Amino acid sequence: MSESVPGTPPEVFAPVEAPVSPPQASEEVEFVQLLTPEGERVENPDYSFDLDDEAIKGFYRDMVLVRRIDAEATALQRQGELGLWASLLGQEAAQIGSGRALNDRDMVFPTYREHGVAWCQGVDPLRLLGLFRGVDQGGWDPKDNNFHLYTIVIGAQTLHATGYAMGQQRDHAIGDAESGEATIAYFGDGASSQGDVNEAFIWSSVFNAPVVFFCQNNQWAISEPIDRQTRIPLYQRAAGFGFPGVRVDGNDVLATYAVTQQALKRAREGSGPTLIEAYTYRMGAHTTSDDPTKYRLNEDLEHWKLKDPIERVHAYLARHAGIDHDFFDEVEAEADKIAAVLRAGCLALPEPMLTDFFQHVYVEETPQLAEQRDQYAAYAASFEGEG
Structure with a gap:
C-alpha cells in the first residue's frame, strides 16, 4: 500500500485510467442524422x-463534381x-x-483540404x-468569394x-439571423490538440464572437x-469553454446542412460560438505523401465505404x-468535362516569374526591396544560356 502525503486527497494517487478507445466498426456513435x-x-x-428534393439534387451534384475534381487532382500529383x-x-x-449553409456575407477560414467548401x-x-x-x-483574393487562403x-x-x-462584431454586422454575418473555421481532429485552437475557443467564448468552429473528425x-487526441467526444470540449457543441453525422449532407445552418444563425444573431464535430472518415490518404495502409486496417475502410x-x-x-x-448520367458527364478542363488548365498554368514576388511585399x-529585387534579377540572369 502506497503512502500518502499528509493533507493530500487520496484520489491524487489513484491510478490513471487507460485512454478510451475510439469506436470500432461494430460500435454505434450518437450524432445528429437525417x-x-x-x-x-x-x-x-x-x-x-x-x-x-431539388436542393438535395443540387447537393448530390456538388458532391459528385467535387469528388471528381479531387480524383483528378490526385491523378495529377x-x-x-x-x-x-x-x-x-x-x-x-x-x-x-456546411458550405451550402453559408450566406453571401459569411467568411470562411479553411485548412488545406476544404475543396468542397471552396466549390460552394x-x-x-x-x-x-x-x-x-x-x-x-494561393492565387485568389479572399474578398472575392469570402473564402480565405488555405492555411498550412x-x-x-x-x-x-x-x-x-x-x-464583424465590432462593425455591428451581427444582431439579425437573416441579414447578419458570421465566420466559420474549418479544422481536423488532429488540429484540436493544437494550442491555437484552444486559444481560439477561449477568445471566442469570452468575447461572444460570431464564429462557428467546424471540426471534421x-x-x-x-x-x-x-484516441490519441481525446478521451471524450470532441464536441463535448465546447462545454468547458462555455459554448455549445454538437456532433453530426459528417457523411449525411442533410444533417450537416441543418446543424451548420442553426449554428450560423446563432452566431449571426449574437449568441456566440458553436463547435460542430462532423463525425466522418478519411477514405484516402492524409496527403499524397502518406501511406495509410501502414497504420490502419482495410476492414475499417470497407466498413466506412x-x-x-x-x-x-x-x-x-x-x-x-x-x-x-438521366439525371445521374448528366452529372457524371458534367464531372468528366470539369476534370478535362481542370487537367488542361493545370498543365497550362504559367511558370511564375520570381521577380514578380517583390511587387507584392509592400504597397x-x-x-531596400528594390535593391534585393535587382540583386536577385542579376543572379538569375547569370544562369541564362546554360540550358
Whole structure:
C-alpha cells in the first residue's frame, strides 16, 4: 500500500485510467442524422432539413463534381504535375452541407483540404491547383468569394477566424439571423490538440464572437488515431469553454446542412460560438505523401465505404424522389468535362516569374526591396544560356 502525503486527497494517487478507445466498426456513435446510409429520411427532435428534393439534387451534384475534381487532382500529383495534394475523399457531405449553409456575407477560414467548401463559395478549382503546383501562394483574393487562403500551419486559421469574427462584431454586422454575418473555421481532429485552437475557443467564448468552429473528425490525425487526441467526444470540449457543441453525422449532407445552418444563425444573431464535430472518415490518404495502409486496417475502410456520403443521397433520390438515370448520367458527364478542363488548365498554368514576388511585399516599394529585387534579377540572369 502506497503512502500518502499528509493533507493530500487520496484520489491524487489513484491510478490513471487507460485512454478510451475510439469506436470500432461494430460500435454505434450518437450524432445528429437525417439521412441514413441506406438513403432513408429520419427525424431529429432538434434539427430538421426544410429544403425540397431539388436542393438535395443540387447537393448530390456538388458532391459528385467535387469528388471528381479531387480524383483528378490526385491523378495529377501522381503524374508529377502537382507537388502535393490533400484529398477530401469521404468528407464531401461535411463540406458541401456546411458550405451550402453559408450566406453571401459569411467568411470562411479553411485548412488545406476544404475543396468542397471552396466549390460552394465559387472559387475556381484551378486556383487551388495553382497552390499545390507551386506557381503561386494561393492565387485568389479572399474578398472575392469570402473564402480565405488555405492555411498550412495546423490550427492557425481558428485564431484568424476568431479575430475576424470579433471584427464583424465590432462593425455591428451581427444582431439579425437573416441579414447578419458570421465566420466559420474549418479544422481536423488532429488540429484540436493544437494550442491555437484552444486559444481560439477561449477568445471566442469570452468575447461572444460570431464564429462557428467546424471540426471534421475523420478519425486520423495523419497516422494517429482519435484516441490519441481525446478521451471524450470532441464536441463535448465546447462545454468547458462555455459554448455549445454538437456532433453530426459528417457523411449525411442533410444533417450537416441543418446543424451548420442553426449554428450560423446563432452566431449571426449574437449568441456566440458553436463547435460542430462532423463525425466522418478519411477514405484516402492524409496527403499524397502518406501511406495509410501502414497504420490502419482495410476492414475499417470497407466498413466506412458502406456509409459513403454520395451513395446514400443517390439511394434517396432514386428510391424516394423518383429521379431517373438521366439525371445521374448528366452529372457524371458534367464531372468528366470539369476534370478535362481542370487537367488542361493545370498543365497550362504559367511558370511564375520570381521577380514578380517583390511587387507584392509592400504597397509601396522600399529602396531596400528594390535593391534585393535587382540583386536577385542579376543572379538569375547569370544562369541564362546554360540550358
